[in-house]
Amino acid sequence: MPPSSARRFACLGAIALGLALAAGCSKPQPPEKERPVDPQATQLRDSIQEPIQKAQAVEADVDAAANKQRDAIEAQAN
Structure with missing residues (x-):
C-alpha cells in the first residue's frame, strides 16, 4: 500500500473508533411504558390452561376410584 492509503485507512479507523466510543457514551433510553395485555395472548393462555x-379436577375422582378398587381387591384376597 502506498503511504497515503495507509494514512487514509488509519484515519478511517480512528473515526470509526471515535464513533463507536461516542455511541457507547450516549444516554440510555428510558424503558417503554407498560402496554396492555394483548387479548389474543390471554385467549391462548386460557385455551392452554x-x-x-x-x-386436575378429575384427578381426585380417579384417585378415589383407585383406592376403592384397591380396597375391593384386598378384601377379596383376605
Missing part, C-alpha cells in the same frame, strides 16, 4: 384444570 383449560384442559390442565379439567384434568
Whole structure:
C-alpha cells in the first residue's frame, strides 16, 4: 500500500473508533411504558390452561376410584 492509503485507512479507523466510543457514551433510553395485555395472548393462555384444570379436577375422582378398587381387591384376597 502506498503511504497515503495507509494514512487514509488509519484515519478511517480512528473515526470509526471515535464513533463507536461516542455511541457507547450516549444516554440510555428510558424503558417503554407498560402496554396492555394483548387479548389474543390471554385467549391462548386460557385455551392452554383449560384442559390442565379439567384434568386436575378429575384427578381426585380417579384417585378415589383407585383406592376403592384397591380396597375391593384386598378384601377379596383376605
